[in-house]
Amino acid sequence: MTAAGPDDDVAICVYNSANNNQRGISSMRSLSVYGLIGAIFGVLAILVLTAIALPAYQEYLMPLAMYRDITAIAPLAAVVDKVSSWLPWTALILFVWVWFLVAGRLHPALAHMPRTGEGNRAWTWGAWIGGGLLFLTALALVFSMFDLDFLGVGGRTEILKWIVVLAAAALAWMLVSPQAFGRFGDNHPSALSWPAVARAAGLGMLFILAFGLIMKAVSATFMTWFMVVTESLDRSMEPSVFGWIWLSVGMVVILALGSAIAFGLLPAFIPGSGNWRARLSATRPALILVAGALVVGAVAVPALYGIDFLGQKRLAEVADLSGVRPFSFHRVKFCADSNCRVRKDRSANPALETGKPITQVTAFGSLLGGGYVPLHPDSVAALERFVAGKGKNSVLRKSAMGGAAEVYQALWLPRESFQVIDRFTRQGSMKHGSLLHTQIKLAWLMRAAPINAETRAMLEELSDDKRYFIGGRGAARLAAAWARFGDMKRAEGFLVTARKASPGKYDHIKLVPGSLRNGQLSGQIAMPGVASDGIRVGLFRLTDDPTKPVSAIGTKKKPAPKGSTPGFNSTGISLLTESAVLKADGRFAFQNLGAGDYYLAVLIPDDKLKGKAALTGVNVPDLIKLSAAAPRRDLGVIRLTAKP
Numbered sequence: 001m002t003a004a005g006p007d008d009d010v011a012i013c014v015y016n017s018a019n020n021n022q023r024g025i026s027s028m029r030s031l032s033v034y035g036l037i038g039a040i041f042g043v044l045a046i047l048v049l050t051a052i053a054l055p056a057y058q059e060y061l062m063p064l065a066m067y068r069d070i071t072a073i074a075p076l077a078a079v080v081d082k083v084s085s086w087l088p089w090t091a092l093i094l095f096v097w098v099w100f101l102v103a104g105r106l107h108p109a110l111a112h113m114p115r116t117g118e119g120n121r122a123w124t125w126g127a128w129i130g131g132g133l134l135f136l137t138a139l140a141l142v143f144s145m146f147d148l149d150f151l152g153v154g155g156r157t158e159i160l161k162w163i164v165v166l167a168a169a170a171l172a173w174m175l176v177s178p179q180a181f182g183r184f185g186d187n188h189p190s191a192l193s194w195p196a197v198a199r200a201a202g203l204g205m206l207f208i209l210a211f212g213l214i215m216k217a218v219s220a221t222f223m224t225w226f227m228v229v230t231e232s233l234d235r236s237m238e239p240s241v242f243g244w245i246w247l248s249v250g251m252v253v254i255l256a257l258g259s260a261i262a263f264g265l266l267p268a269f270i271p272g273s274g275n276w277r278a279r280l281s282a283t284r285p286a287l288i289l290v291a292g293a294l295v296v297g298a299v300a301v302p303a304l305y306g307i308d309f310l311g312q313k314r315l316a317e318v319a320d321l322s323g324v325r326p327f328s329f330h331r332v333k334f335c336a337d338s339n340c341r342v343r344k345d346r347s348a349n350p351a352l353e354t355g356k357p358i359t360q361v362t363a364f365g366s367l368l369g370g371g372y373v374p375l376h377p378d379s380v381a382a383l384e385r386f387v388a389g390k391g392k393n394s395v396l397r398k399s400a401m402g403g404a405a406e407v408y409q410a411l412w413l414p415r416e417s418f419q420v421i422d423r424f425t426r427q428g429s430m431k432h433g434s435l436l437h438t439q440i441k442l443a444w445l446m447r448a449a450p451i452n453a454e455t456r457a458m459l460e461e462l463s464d465d466k467r468y469f470i471g472g473r474g475a476a477r478l479a480a481a482w483a484r485f486g487d488m489k490r491a492e493g494f495l496v497t498a499r500k501a502s503p504g505k506y507d508h509i510k511l512v513p514g515s516l517r518n519g520q521l522s523g524q525i526a527m528p529g530v531a532s533d534g535i536r537v538g539l540f541r542l543t544d545d546p547t548k549p550v551s552a553i554g555t556k557k558k559p560a561p562k563g564s565t566p567g568f569n570s571t572g573i574s575l576l577t578e579s580a581v582l583k584a585d586g587r588f589a590f591q592n593l594g595a596g597d598y599y600l601a602v603l604i605p606d607d608k609l610k611g612k613a614a615l616t617g618v619n620v621p622d623l624i625k626l627s628a629a630a631p632r633r634d635l636g637v638i639r640l641t642a643k644p
Contacts, residue, residue: 031264031285033101037094038259042252044087049247051080053239059502061442061474062238064467066432069240076244095139098263099132105266106176109184124184127175134172141165142212165212166205173204179271200271207269211262218258224309225250231368231395232307235431261289308394314371315363315396315403319386326374327411328606329536331355332640334620335599352615352640357606361410363403370399373407380404380420387429401430405437412538412579412603414444418458438462442474446481448541448575450592451517456485463490470494472502476509476547483511484594508549515628519593523621523635524586525602527642532586536603538579541596542623574599586637598624600638612642 054077057070080087104111110128141161174180179196226247234243264286268279280287304310308318316322333353363370373379383400391397401424408417421437424430442462449455462468463478470478475498482491491511498506525537577598580588600621609615618639626633 028285030101030105031260031289034098034263035256035260037098039252039256040094041091041259042248042255044090045255046248046251047076047080048087049251050076050244051084057471059471059473060435060469061438061462061471061478062435062469063432063438064469066236066238066435067469069236069432070238072241073239073244095136096132099135102135102263102266103128103131103176105270106173107178107182107184109182110176127182127184131172131175134168134175138165138168138172138208139211141168142208142215145212165208169204169208170201171204173200173207173271177271196271203269203271207266210265210269214258214262214265218254221258222250222254224304225254227368227395228304228307228309230366231398232309232393235428237366237398237430237434237436238432240431257289257293261286261293264289308391308396313396315373315383315386315400316371318394318396319382319391319400321374321379321382324374324376324378324382326359326376326379328357328359329375329603330357330606330609331601332604332615333599333601334617335622352617352620354614358410361403361406363399363406365396365398365400365402368395368399370396370403373403375407375410377407377411380407384420384423387424388427392429397429405434412536412576414449414576414578415454442477442481444575446477446484446546447543448577448596450578450590451485451514451594452592459485463494470497472498472505473547475501476506479509479511480546484514486514486517488513506547509547514594516595516626516631517592518631519595519626520589520591520632521593521598521624521626521635522587522589522633523600524637525582525588525640526586526637527608527640530608530642532582532584534605535582535586535608536579537582537588538601538603539577539590539593539598540574540601541577541594541598542574543596579603593626595627596625598626600624600635602640609642612644614643616641616643 050073054070054074057067057074062070100110109124142165145158145161145165174197176182177200179193180200181192181197183192229243229246229250233246234240236243265283267282268276270279301310332355335353358375360372360375363373373383383404386394387397387400391400394400401421404420404424405417408414408420418437418441421430421434425433441458445455445459445462449458459478459481463470463482468474475494479491479494479498482488482494488511491513495506495509495511498509521539525532525535527535577593578590580590582588619636620638620640621635624633624635
C-alpha cells in the first residue's frame with residue numbers, strides 16, 4: 001500500500017489508478033501469502049486427521065498388505081504425538097500472521113507492526129490487539145457454525161452466534177480503520193465522521209459474511225472430495241497410502257485456494273472512498289481464482305453425478321433392488337433380555353420377546369451410507385452385480401459390499417457373510433479385505449462358532465503369519481480360540497506372542513482347554529395351524545471375552561429374587577453360533593457345540609403370525625447349559641401360539 005499525503009483520504013491510495021501496476025503486484029504477492037497460510041493450515045489439519053484415523057492398529061489381526069499400508073502412514077501420526085503441544089501455538093502464529101496482513105491493509109500504519117511509534121503508541125497497540133482478538137472470535141464462531149468437521153469443529157448455525165460474529169467483525173474494523181477509531185499515524189481524516197464509522201462497521205460485517213460463505217464452500221468441496229476418495233477411488237476399507245496422499249493433496253489445495261480467495265477479496269471491504277468498480281478491480285486476482293474454481297466445478301459436477309454422489313442416490317435405485325421383494329421376519333427370543341435374566345415369575349417358561357418386523361438392513365461403506373437394502377438373498381446377488389459392473393467407481397460401492405454382508409448377518413448366516421466379503425476381496429473390489437469383518441470372524445471362532453473341520457480351517461487361515469499381521473490383541477484372541485478348539489500347544493504359542501507384543505497386558509489370561517467339542521442340541525418347534533417352512537431357529541451363546549480382565553465389580557453377584565427361576569446373570573454379550581431352517585416336522589438340531597450357556601431365538605415370517613403381535617409358549621427353554629458332563633440336550637416339543 002502506498003502512503004498518502006496528509007490531505008488524502010486513505011482509501012484513495014488503495015484505488016488510485018496511478019498505482020494499478022504496483023497494486024497488481026502487491027495483490028498477487030498477498031494472494032500467494034494467503035494461499036501459503038491456508039496450505040499450512042491444511043498440513044496441520046491432515047496431521048490431526050491422521051492421528052484420529054490411526055488408532056492402535058498394531059493390536060489387531062489384519063492381512064499383511066493392510067498392515068503395510070497402515071504402517072506406511074503411521075509416521076505421520078507419530079509426528080503429531082511429538083509436536084502435539086506445538087500445534088495450538090502454530091495455529092496461533094498463523095492467525096497472528098493473518099491478522100497482521102489484514103490489519104496492514106485496513107490501516108497503513110499497522111503494516112509495520114509492532115515497530116510503529118506513530119501517534120499514541122498505547123492506543124495503536126490496543127487497537128491492534130483488541131481488533132485481533134475480535135477478529136479471532138469472529139473466525140472461530142464462523143468455523144463452528146459452518147460444519148468444518150474435517151478440522152474437528154462444526155455445529156448448528158445459531159442466530160445468537162451470528163450476532164456475535166457480525167458484532168465482532170464490525171468492532172474489529174472500527175478499531176483499526178482510519179475512518180473510524182484507528183486514529184493513529186498520519187493517514188486518517190482530520191475529523192471523525194459517524195457515518196464513516198458506520199460504513200466501516202458495515203464493511204467489516206460484509207467481509208465476515210463473505211468469509212463465511214467461502215468457508216462453507218471450502219467445507220462442502222473438501223467433504224465431497226473426501227467422500228469421492230474414500231468411497232470411490234480408494235479400494236481399501238481402511239486408511240491407505242493412496243487415499244492419504246490424495247486426501248492430503250485435496251486438503252492442502254482446497255484450503256490454500258479458499259484462504260487466497262477469502263482474503264484476496266479483502267480490498268473490496270477496506271473502508272474509504274473508493275467506488276465498487278475500483279474495489280472489484282483491486283480484487284481481480286481473487287476473482288480470477290473464483291472463475292477458475294467455477295470452471296473446475298462445471299467440469300466436475302457431471303462426473304460427480306456419474307458416481308452417484310451429487311445425485312444423492314441410494315443403493316435401492318442404482319443397484320436394481322426395486323424388484324426384490326423383501327422378507328418380513330419377526331425375531332422372537334426365548335428369554336426376555338440379552339442376559340437371560342433371573343425371572344420373578346415362578347412359571348417354568350420364560351416370557352417370549354417378540355421384536356418388530358424386519359424387512360431391510362442399513363448399508364454402510366467406510367463413511368457413506370447407501371440407505372436401506374431389502375432383506376433377501378436376492379439383494380446380495382444384485383449388490384454383487386452392481387459392484388462388479390456399473391458400480392465399479394461409484395461412491396456407493398463400499399456401501400454395497402457392506403450391505404451384502406449385513407443381509408446375511410440379519411438372516412443369521414455368519415458363514416455366508418464372511419464368504420461374500422472374501423469374494424469381494426478376491427475380485428479386488430475390497431482391497432485387503434475388511435478389518436471389521438476380520439475381527440468379527442475371529443470373535444465368532446473364539447466365542448461361539450461350532451467346532452468342526454470347516455471352522456478349524458477358518459482359524460488356521462487367520463493364524464497364518466505369512467498372510468496376516470498378528471498384533472497383541474489378535475494373538476490373545478487366537479490363543480483363546482485355539483484353547484476352545486482344544487489345541488493347547490497352538491494356544492500357548494499365541495499367548496506368548498501376545499505377551500511379547502503387549503507386555504503386562506495379557507498376564508491375567510489363563511488358558512483352559514475346551515471341555516467339549518461335540519455338544520449337541522435338538523428339539524422341535526410346533527405352532528398350531530402354522531407350517532414350519534420358512535421359520536429359522538438360531539442358537540446364541542452368552543459369553544464374556546476371555547481376553548479381558550474381570551473387574552472386581554463385575555464379579556460381585558446380586559442375590560436372586562425369592563422364588564426366582566435360575567438364569568444367566570453375566571454382563572457378557574451374546575453371539576450367534578449358527579442357525580437352521582426348521583424341517584417339515586418342525587425339528588432342528590445343532591452339532592459340534594462347545595461348552596457354554598446358550599439360548600434360542602427364531603425368525604418367523606410375518607405372514608405366519610397373521611398380524612398378531614406376541615407369542616406364548618409351552619416348554620420354552622430358558623438358559624441351556626452344555627458341558628462335558630451334559631454334552632447333549634433334547635429340548636422336546638416347544639409349542640408356540642400367536643396371540644393378539
